[in-house]
Amino acid sequence: MRKLLVLFMGVAIVIAITACGSKEAKPAETTAPAATTQAADGQNVALKATNFKFDQAEYRVKKGQPVTITLDNSQGVHGASIKEFNVKLDNSNKTFTFTPDKTGSFPITCSIMCGSGHANMKSTLIVE
Numbered sequence: 001m002r003k004l005l006v007l008f009m010g011v012a013i014v015i016a017i018t019a020c021g022s023k024e025a026k027p028a029e030t031t032a033p034a035a036t037t038q039a040a041d042g043q044n045v046a047l048k049a050t051n052f053k054f055d056q057a058e059y060r061v062k063k064g065q066p067v068t069i070t071l072d073n074s075q076g077v078h079g080a081s082i083k084e085f086n087v088k089l090d091n092s093n094k095t096f097t098f099t100p101d102k103t104g105s106f107p108i109t110c111s112i113m114c115g116s117g118h119a120n121m122k123s124t125l126i127v128e
């Protein structure tokens with residue numbers, strides 16, 4: 001009876017090791033091309049957020065070229081949203097790359113209820 005138990009445990013250990021092994025082989029997915037490679041021939045917009053504003057009233061980019069937009073919360077906890085281009089940034093998702101396919105002025109708003117100045121926390125993305 002004892003031998004059977006030892007054998008069973010041995011099998012369990014082997015299964016555990018092979019299961020772990022297959023997990024470790026995976027992280028290749030996370031090493032997808034970094035945003036910096038796209039930034040080389042693209043445009044960068046850095047939104048610096050404080051209580052209760054973004055550091056610029058407007059940010060200008062060009063149509064048809066990739067834009068990497070980044071949120072930097074230097075004071076408080078804010079989010080940034082540009083509905084037109086499905087941009088939704090916050091502390092757990094600080095950067096996003098998209099290619100604006102139209103020109104115009106698009107509102108950038110704070111997407112997190114951050115306090116008394118939240119409603120006034122607005123800026124504009126201008127696509128030229």
Ligand SMILES: [Cu+2]
Binds near residue numbers: 119
């Ligand atoms: Cu807010």
